Amino acid sequence: GTNQMWGGRFEEGNSSEVIAFNESISFDQRLAKQDLQGSLAHVKMLVHTKILSPIDGAQIIGGLEKLQAQLAAGTLQFSSAYEDIHMNLESLLQQEIGPVAGKLHTARSRNDQTATDMHLFMQEELGQISDRLVDLLKVIVTKADQNVTTLMAGYTHLQHAQPISYAHYLMAYYEMFMRDLQRFQAAQASADNSPLGAAALAGTTFPIDREFSARELGFTKVYQNSLDAVSDRDYLLDFLSAAATVMMHLSRFCEEIIQWNTYEFNYLELSDEYATGSSIMPQKKNPDVAELIRGKTGRVYGELFSLLTTLKGLPLAYDKDLQEDKEGVFDAVDTVKTCLSLFAGMLETLTVKKDQMAAALQDDFSNATELADYLAAQGLPFRQAHQVVGKLVHYGMDHDLPLQEMSLEQLQQFAPEIKADVYEVLAPKQAVARRMSLGGTGFEQVREQIKRAQAKLNGE
Numbered sequence: 477g478t479n480q481m482w483g484g485r486f487e488e489g490n491s492s493e494v495i496a497f498n499e500s501i502s503f504d505q506r507l508a509k510q511d512l513q514g515s516l517a518h519v520k521m522l523v524h525t526k527i528l529s530p531i532d533g534a535q536i537i538g539g540l541e542k543l544q545a546q547l548a549a550g551t552l553q554f555s556s557a558y559e560d561i562h563m564n565l566e567s568l569l570q571q572e573i574g575p576v577a578g579k580l581h582t583a584r585s586r587n588d589q590t591a592t593d594m595h596l597f598m599q600e601e602l603g604q605i606s607d608r609l610v611d612l613l614k615v616i617v618t619k620a621d622q623n624v625t626t627l628m629a630g631y632t633h634l635q636h637a638q639p640i641s642y643a644h645y646l647m648a649y650y651e652m653f654m655r656d657l658q659r660f661q662a663a664q665a666s667a668d669n670s671p672l673g674a675a676a677l678a679g680t681t682f683p684i685d686r687e688f689s690a691r692e693l694g695f696t697k698v699y700q701n702s703l704d705a706v707s708d709r710d711y712l713l714d715f716l717s718a719a720a721t722v723m724m725h726l727s728r729f730c731e732e733i734i735q736w737n738t739y740e741f742n743y744l745e746l747s748d749e750y751a752t753g754s755s756i757m758p759q760k761k762n763p764d765v766a767e768l769i770r771g772k773t774g775r776v777y778g779e780l781f782s783l784l785t786t787l788k789g790l791p792l793a794y795d796k797d798l799q800e801d802k803e804g805v806f807d808a809v810d811t812v813k814t815c816l817s818l819f820a821g822m823l824e825t826l827t828v829k830k831d832q833m834a835a836a837l838q839d840d841f842s843n844a845t846e847l848a849d850y851l852a853a854q855g856l857p858f859r860q861a862h863q864v865v866g867k868l869v870h871y872g873m874d875h876d877l878p879l880q881e882m883s884l885e886q887l888q889q890f891a892p893e894i895k896a897d898v899y900e901v902l903a904p905k906q907a908v909a910r911r912m913s914l915g916g917t918g919f920e921q922v923r924e925q926i927k928r929a930q931a932k933l934n935g936e
């Protein structure tokens with residue numbers, strides 16, 4: 477037979493292959509809650525504007541509320557014969573209340589309906605993602621607060637560069653994730669826009685009140701152009717691009733955790749809870765969780781590109797290609813939420829090997845800049861100071877002698893300006909403490925960063 481909802485002009489039904497290809501109920505059933513919410517707002521608006529009688533309205537509302545209860549109880553049965561969530565719910569409504577159910581679709585189309593569902597879904601999920609991001613930010617700040625004086629090598633080119641505070645390192649990620657939070661909040665604001673009432677593409681002849689239904693659904697704006705309302709997926713791109721960026725940050729952090737958890741670095745140890753073993757090598761403790769977060773970053777990038785590519789050639793207004801917006805977004809939502817909470821747990825429970833971190837600074841010449849700065853402060857042009865210290869480093873490497881272990885005489889052979897007070901600046905702790913420029917790793921600067929972050933997070 478032909479489709480009940482749109483089959484009037486058809487003589488033949490679709491082949492089972494076409495039905496399976498065309499359907500979206502297998503994934504858009506995830507929008508059942510939003511679809512019922514949208515229908516309730518729509519029918520209330522139809523009654524409010526006197527397009528539907530209060531009696532019909534009450535029957536439809538009663539039926540939709542029954543479906544809500546069945547959804548909550550997990551007893552709703554969907555079928556691919558009804559293609560998508562919209563027609564499945566409408567046919568279930570019909571089973572509940574009979575032919576009056578057919579009046580629900582007055583002044584509405586599945587095109588504005590599916591867009592409404594996705595806007596509601598996205599706003600809700602973005603709220604949850606932001607909450608998880610705030611939880612991660614709190615873990616980072618707590619760890620930073622506990623590690624202001626934990627010293628480590630700061631790297632450029634993955635070579636020891638200058639000593640820094642481990643808290644300073646952590647707070648760099650605080651900044652990145654705070655920007656991510658702002659991006660998710662901006663995506664939430666772009667999802668806050670009601671397409672309901674745009675109908676198929678051109679609006680409707682019925683005297684609807686789009687602001688009424690928008691208010692019912694908690695939207696603060698309504699789309700100002702009906703063609704745009706049914707074809708816009710920018711708010712999903714805003715989410716996906718924020719999702720790709722937060723995953724990129726998580727992935728970089730994971731890469732460092734993976735390296736630092738190696739025998740060679742030995743800066744960290746993952747808790748047993750977030751590490752896995754090998755079925756062949758008994759000694760192994762693998763950072764699978766960190767690797768999987770790094771790996772899953774690729775699929776979230778893919779979902780951003782997939783939607784951009786889907787959209788690039790689409791003529792206005794609705795095209796069925798737009799049904800492809802859902803699976804990637806659902807997957808990105810699930811991936812980001814899972815990765816954020818697993819990452820927070822992994823970070824919270826890993827052990828920082830402070831002694832190993834500090835030991836790596838003992839004979840690595842990462843205090844060479846301190847000596848160059850010391851000489852420059854005595855009036856030697858910095859370029860010249862750099863040359864001299866380079867020669868000292870060369871000498872130290874040849875003799876297996878870090879700068880702080882050279883005698884004053886040895887140092888003075890290279891630069892007579894050097895005095896006994898040089899040893900104070902050569903200690904890694906001093907190298908960190910003295911970097912008091914704004915945003916630098918100096919302990920006091922780091923404490924200020926942490927204080928600002930705590931104040932901000934307590935306000936969130």
Ligand code: ARG
Nearest residue numbers: 500560586587590796798799
């Ligand atoms: N299931 C569709 C989607 O998710 C909604 C229906 C679109 N309308 C149509 N005439 N095919 O995009």
